[in-house]
Amino acid sequence: MSERADVPRTLSCPICGKPAVQKFRPFCTKRCADIDLNRWLSAAYVVQGKEEEDEDGVPASKPADEGS
Numbered sequence: 367m368s369e370r371a372d373v374p375r376t377l378s379c380p381i382c383g384k385p386a387v388q389k390f391r392p393f394c395t396k397r398c399a400d401i402d403l404n405r406w407l408s409a410a411y412v413v414q415g416k417e418e419e420d421e422d423g424v425p426a427s428k429p430a431d432e433g434s
Contacts, residue, residue, distance in 0.1 A: 377386040381398040393399040405411050 379398050381396040384394040386392050387394050390399050390415050
């Protein structure tokens with residue numbers, strides 16, 4: 367069964383699975399939004415990034431590398 371493009375999809379809250387509410391989208395309540403924010407602030411979620419480079423494009427040395 368295919369969905370029509372003009373019919374909005376009902377999204378579920380990524381924390382508890384209940385239907386999302388427009389005011390707190392993509393969450394269902396402020397509580398679930400706060401739980402998600404706490405997970406980001408406490409580093410429970412991590413976005414992997416590339417190694418940082420200095421202005422010259424040379425990879426930045428790590429503190430453990432300086433003593434070698």
